[in-house]
Amino acid sequence: MFKRGDGRSPLELRTLNIQMGYLKYPEGSCLIEAGNTRIVCSATVDNRVPHWLKDINQGWVTAEYGMLPGSTQERVVRPTMRSSGRIYELQRMIGRALRASIDLTALGQRTILIDCDVLQADGGTRTLSVTGAFCALYAASQFLLSRSFITSQPMNSIVAGVSVGVIEGEIMLDLTYEEDSRAEVDMNTFMNEKLELVEIQGTAEGKAFPCEALQEMVEVAKKGISHIIQIQKSVLQME
Numbered sequence: 001m002f003k004r005g006d007g008r009s010p011l012e013l014r015t016l017n018i019q020m021g022y023l024k025y026p027e028g029s030c031l032i033e034a035g036n037t038r039i040v041c042s043a044t045v046d047n048r049v050p051h052w053l054k055d056i057n058q059g060w061v062t063a064e065y066g067m068l069p070g071s072t073q074e075r076v077v078r079p080t081m082r083s084s085g086r087i088y089e090l091q092r093m094i095g096r097a098l099r100a101s102i103d104l105t106a107l108g109q110r111t112i113l114i115d116c117d118v119l120q121a122d123g124g125t126r127t128l129s130v131t132g133a134f135c136a137l138y139a140a141s142q143f144l145l146s147r148s149f150i151t152s153q154p155m156n157s158i159v160a161g162v163s164v165g166v167i168e169g170e171i172m173l174d175l176t177y178e179e180d181s182r183a184e185v186d187m188n189t190f191m192n193e194k195l196e197l198v199e200i201q202g203t204a205e206g207k208a209f210p211c212e213a214l215q216e217m218v219e220v221a222k223k224g225i226s227h228i229i230q231i232q233k234s235v236l237q238m239e
């Protein structure tokens with residue numbers, strides 16, 4: 001039986017902390033921490049939209065993601081204007097997940113720019129980025145409402161994510177980097193408040209796995225995301 005380095009049981013989440021208002025200037029921001037992974041998420045309002053949305057009564061949400069040089073054991077090269085394929089894919093994924101949580105027409109002709117900056121990485125950076133980015137996005141929407149820039153709440157669903165993996169034949173929830181690097185199956189799952197799938201990313205490492213195992217992993221992810229959403233609701237003071 002695989003023994004987890006931090007002493008957790010196989011289906012136990014790391015302690016999750018979300019500190020809202022972490023940055024002074026963006027309309028929404030937070031610091032999200034789980035174990036040794038720490039990410040700053042911010043949401044900045046821009047009263048413009050991409051050119052393909054001009055003259056259409058619809059807003060936009062887009063995301064950028066980066067890892068700071070000291071965030072891992074080996075120094076990460078500082079992000080440049082030309083993102084790597086992995087970074088570009090992560091940014092698109094974060095944007096897709098967040099757009100599933102918001103009514104873009106209620107934003108009007110404005111864009112909310114999401115930034116997810118990894119201060120320290122120990123597994124789960126993409127799932128925590130989405131979880132924290134939702135909180136920052138919600139705070140930005142509350143700012144717009146409080147200033148009467150919009151007339152109705154555009155957020156229509158909470159979105160959160162969690163990782164699930166199989167190590168030595170056993171399903172594990174919320175993997176650290178060490179666990180992720182030795183997993184036989186690695187999956188990132190994103191769901192809304194109804195525990196419907198927003199996005200799922202999974203792969204077998206070395207050999208295939210049965211569909212029954214996939215369904216079991218999704219059920220484990222559901223329980224983890226349900227708990228994470230309760231934490232989001234609490235820090236955001238949502239009913």
